[in-house]
Amino acid sequence: MLKLNRTTEYGLIALRHLSQRQAGDASSAREIADVYGLPFDILAKTLQRLKESGIIQSAQGARGGYMLRRPLDQVTLAEFLELMEGANGVVACAEKPEHETACEFQSKCQIHGMMRGLNTRLKAFLSGIRLSEFTAEKISPEPIQLENFSRQVNS
Amino acid sequence: MLKLNRTTEYGLIALRHLSQRQAGDASSAREIADVYGLPFDILAKTLQRLKESGIIQSAQGARGGYMLRRPLDQVTLAEFLELMEGANGVVACAEKPEHETACEFQSKCQIHGMMRGLNTRLKAFLSGIRLSEFTAEKISPEPIQLENFSRQVNS
DNA sequence: GTAACTCGGATATTCAAGGTCCGATATAAT
DNA sequence: ATTATATCGGACCTTGAATATCCGAGTTAC
Structure with missing residues (x-):
């Protein structure tokens, strides 16, 4: 009952990961997917959604990635x-x-x-x-x- | 989020219905389905499940039906x-x-x-x-x- | 310019929920 | 006894959402 869906779980894992990085230290979707063995494509979309909501922020391009915002x-x-x-x-x-x-x-x-x-x-x-x-x-x-x-x- | 599934909803409606009957007064699956416009087959299975669990009891045969037990x-x-x-x-x-x-x-x-x-x-x-x-x-x-x-x- | 990213749409796949069908059995009324 | 009305319960179909995959486009560091 009341089961969370996968993307929610992926999102929590990712947020936890990001929260453990030093401020200013970004993690790419690829990195997070590799560390936890998550499907890259889905995690990437999840991160984009979290970014739109303002919980995290992104840096595009090479050496880009995601960081906590709130x-x-x-x-x-x-x-x-x-x-x-x-x-x-x-x-x-x-x-x-x-x-x-x-x-x-x-x-x-x-x-x-x-x-x-x-x-x-x-x-x-x-x-x-x-x-x-x-x-x-x-x-x-x-x-x-x-x-x-x-x-x-x-x- | 945390959405109940249909059978759960049907079950609640049915239990509410049964709770409003006088003691000793049974309701058939057909009756409940008709009153609330629920799909009979599914409601019937739901009631069977509730019976197995002991929350309600059943009376088979003509003029049978379900009654609260607990x-x-x-x-x-x-x-x-x-x-x-x-x-x-x-x-x-x-x-x-x-x-x-x-x-x-x-x-x-x-x-x-x-x-x-x-x-x-x-x-x-x-x-x-x-x-x-x-x-x-x-x-x-x-x-x-x-x-x-x-x-x-x-x- | 190229590699490593984010961005985001389009599309497949998979699976559980929801729904249907039907035969068997039980019981009350006629 | 026969019939009508029930529960009982297995088998199966349908459908839609969740999950997953694919790919092209835009950004940026080096």
């Missing part, structure tokens, strides 16, 4: 998920304005109101979790060797 | 979701025992531990919500007319 303790899981997976509520109709008769069962389904309530509570829960919690230096049996990838984007 | 205030959303959608964690590996190297990225992905933590917190959140909350008599612009379907299973 501190991860200022990004909630709710915001991140909505960004990665869209604003889908627990039920499709739960996200839409009250006056839109979005629910296909309309007044018949009867659970519409409760679903909206659940949705609100869930969002509050997710808003209480910050991405920095996934960033902490823990459970790293063997620290990743990043030396071969290190580079300065502002040389 | 009070809905004793069923948590966590239990219900696991029943309807399986024990999938936020990430596949989050549900499996620690010693199983279930994570396909193994130690590399680094977010494994945090995902388990998130999963635990999410389950605690869902365990704090009872199905009876979706059962309350509210937001019913026009009460459903059930007279044509009423019947006693223990005549």
Whole structure:
């Protein structure tokens, strides 16, 4: 239940990676894909999406790559998920304005109101979790060797 | 994000319906499907599943149908979701025992531990919500007319 | 100019969810 | 007994979203 999709997982791995770099130190999509064995094309699109949202920033061209832009303790899981997976509520109709008769069962389904309530509570829960919690230096049996990838984007 | 699947929604609608019947009053799958405009076959399977889990009980044969077995205030959303959608964690590996190297990225992905933590917190959140909350008599612009379907299973 | 990047659209592939069909069995009413 | 109405449950089809692949275009460091 409530399973995250792959791109969200890739995004978290990437953000964690970026958060461990020194300020000004960029990582390319290729580098991250190689380190964690992720599919390059998908990760690249994921990073582009994160960039559009302003969580990370990019540097084009050779020796380019991605860097964090916003501190991860200022990004909630709710915001991140909505960004990665869209604003889908627990039920499709739960996200839409009250006056839109979005629910296909309309007044018949009867659970519409409760679903909206659940949705609100869930969002509050997710808003209480910050991405920095996934960033902490823990459970790293063997620290990743990043030396071969290190580079300065502002040389 | 975190969207419920259809069968879960159908299940909630059905449980709500059953909870509004008098004790001893059974509803058939056909009846519920007709009232809410749900696909009969799918609803029928959903009800069978709910019966296997012991939340509802069935009476076979003509004039048979389903009745609540457990009070809905004793069923948590966590239990219900696991029943309807399986024990999938936020990430596949989050549900499996620690010693199983279930994570396909193994130690590399680094977010494994945090995902388990998130999963635990999410389950605690869902365990704090009872199905009876979706059962309350509210937001019913026009009460459903059930007279044509009423019947006693223990005549 | 070339190599290493980001950028972004187009398109394939895969898989689970959603939906359909049908036969078997059980039971109440006639 | 026969019939109508149920649950029961397996097999199968369909569809759409998630996932993955491919490729061309624009940028920048060297």
